[in-house]
Amino acid sequence: NAGVTQTPKFQVLKTGQSMTLQCAQDMNHNSMYWYRQDPGMGLRLIYYSASEGTTDKGEVPNGYNVSRLNKREFSLRLESAAPSQTSVYFCASSEQRGPNQFFGPGTRLTVL
């Protein structure tokens, strides 16, 4: 099993450009999450999807949109990137009532 995979691993954008971060899990988990981590900080939840077909805002949703494409895939879209969105983005998944979340390797995004 690959667990949680994320693409791309690295990305550089110019201010105003758009892009979609992809996440997929092969553990048949119901719930999926997107976090961001700024230097020296803990992770902050952007959006989550408790189950296929549902999405909810987390702590820092502004400037982002998400799509739960199917049970396996959960994408994060930046419509108009800003330098403040420079960060490392982590996707995670869990069983809906499971005790732990499994994280992907992260996408390192720089917005110039």
Next chain:
Amino acid sequence: DAKTTQPPSMDCAEGRAANLPCNHSTISGNEYVYWYRQIHSQGPQYIIHGLKNNETNEMASLIITEDRKSSTLILPHATLRDTAVYYCIVRSPVAGSYQLTFGKGTKLSVIP
């Protein structure tokens, strides 16, 4: 979710037990204590969780005080690979899914 307080950093000699404290004095009755760690540049990794009883697994032990206001994560024989940031998280279920609130954690350095 209840707030947690952890020391920003700790050192531990290789082969010795690492004891990482966490204060969660405002924890409520249905909130669990979770521990995750993040090795440099990787996604966080679940370690252990508990409600009120002490717990042990192949990675660590979790000791929760009787009043549940604090806990200690114990790595019995620390190795260099245990060097990481350790996060103590108190969590209650929200809307059928499980959001985790990550603080700044404790940076554990295992010294040869």
